[in-house]
Amino acid sequence: NAGVMQNPRHLVRRRGQEARLRCSPMKGHSHVYWYRQLPEEGLKFMVYLQKENIIDESGMPKERFSAEFPKEGPSILRIQQVVRGDSAAYFCASASMNTEAFFGQGTRLTVV
Amino acid sequence: QKEVEQDPGPLSVPEGAIVSLNCTYSNSAFQYFMWYRQYSRKGPELLMYTYSSGNKEDGRFTAQVDKSSKYISLFIRDSQPSDSATYLCAMSVSGGYNKLIFGAGTRLAVHP
Numbered sequence: 001n002a003g004v005m006q007n008p009r010h011l012v013r014r015r016g017q018e019a020r021l022r023c024s025p026m027k028g029h030s031h032v033y034w035y036r037q038l039p040e041e042g043l044k045f046m047v048y049l050q051k052e053n054i055i056d057e058s059g060m061p062k063e064r065f066s067a068e069f070p071k072e073g074p075s076i077l078r079i080q081q082v083v084r085g086d087s088a089a090y091f092c093a094s095a096s097m098n099t100e101a102f103f104g105q106g107t108r109l110t111v112v
Numbered sequence: 113q114k115e116v117e118q119d120p121g122p123l124s125v126p127e128g129a130i131v132s133l134n135c136t137y138s139n140s141a142f143q144y145f146m147w148y149r150q151y152s153r154k155g156p157e158l159l160m161y162t163y164s165s166g167n168k169e170d171g172r173f174t175a176q177v178d179k180s181s182k183y184i185s186l187f188i189r190d191s192q193p194s195d196s197a198t199y200l201c202a203m204s205v206s207g208g209y210n211k212l213i214f215g216a217g218t219r220l221a222v223h224p
Binding site: 004031033035040041042043044045048056091093095100101102103104105106108 | 116118120146148153154155156157158161200202210211212213214215216217
């Protein structure tokens with residue numbers, strides 16, 4: 001029973017490049033959540049998606065960030081024109097209706 | 113003021129000690145309360161999940177919720193070096209909706 005799979009585990013991007021983070025939910029889960037964790041801080045909610053729908057994006061920065069969860073394939077968190085302040089660990093969690101969320105191991109993004 | 117306050121520690125205890133971890137919160141709408149354990153450079157792992165006020169015990173772990181005081185606690189009995197990790201409290205308004213608000217986490221070190 002594979003857990004929530006995130007890739008890549010580590011990603012290095014130069015300022016101005018694009019970062020794409022992938023999340024494959026646990027089998028049977030159709031709800032995906034993205035969180036960001038800055039050093040020495042707790043996780044901050046970014047966005048909640050169900051298949052082909054964004055349900056709540058209240059935690060997403062207004063510019064450069066987008067997320068999708070297509071009918072087929074993983075959920076993608078996309079960061080355009082990355083800046084140093086985007087360096088963080090990005091965690092994905094998946095759930096089914098009325099269950100708690102299970103987290104992946106995260107993608108650590110470093111912007112140089 | 114943050115919605116969820118958690119003392120970041122670090123907390124250092126000898127093996128076998130009883131550990132008390134605490135969070136306070138300001139939003140009286142929170143109904144579901146969780147404790148996650150996060151090892152270094154790993155994803156959060158759900159430890160305890162409670163609804164409303166009261167106690168819940170699972171092995172060496174006991175979670176307490178006092179909604180009247182907006183205060184939650186996690187107790188670890190007979191602490192082990194393998195318990196050394198960061199402990200994050202989290203809470204949500206709805207049980208079927210995993211938009212979680214996290215505390216900053218308390219770093220715990222249990223030394224032999």
